[in-house]
Amino acid sequence: MQTYESLLTVTEDDLDELNHVNNVRYVQWVQEVAKEHWVEFAPEELRESNFWIMLTHFIEYKSPAFLNDVLNLKTYVIKSEGVTSTRIVEILNNKTNKLLAKSETTWCFMSYETNKPARITNQVVKLFH
Template sequence: MARQALTPREDRQVFTLPLTIRDEHIDENGHVNNVVYVGWLQEAGTAHWNSRFSAEDRARWSWVALRHEVDYFRPLPPGATVVARTWVGDPQGPRFARYVLIEDGEGRLCAQGLSEWCLVDAETLRPHRIPPEMVRPFEA
């Protein structure tokens, strides 16, 4: 049984990213393949991060995925309009949960995801506690 639909937090800014369904995304069942959704979780999170932080910050820090979880509600056929809406949770040391809703052009929920990311120093790749100033750009 699918989980209940995620609801964006009121204290978090929700970032919206249009997505494109490409021919290679369509599987033998005639809809977007499940694996594509994991890529979209990463694409939405990366775009959100890039939109809030300078090139200097992005060069200093990197993110490593620890896990992805996806719930599927409605198939996306070829040519559908798709958007991702994403926001972050509360930091837990070096970990940050990111939530993503994948919706069609009519605003219907097609899938949702939860990704857990670990902040690392880009040079050493060692985990680093998420500083409070890194959370502020994601607040509503």
């Protein structure tokens, strides 16, 4: 299983009225780290012919993050079949390694040419497993 990690620091723009990270921000980070993982490992010709769309999103919030916390976003794909992949994103406090949130998303592999779902090839599976 290919794991991708990305660090970020919580800024004031990430906070809600309770002064912890807004739940919506976690959803944005899940989408961003998934895209970063794709861009990092997929060859250019594959990225130019295909893209991913999110079909379902489940997130479990475990503990809040606060201003200036450094977070480690860790992502990996647990299943790819047909036209869909299931991706996990774990958001951890980088200093304590405490799990703050965990998401499971289902993504659909799409063709730019047809703008329709495309079967996930062995090449794509090998990128993430």
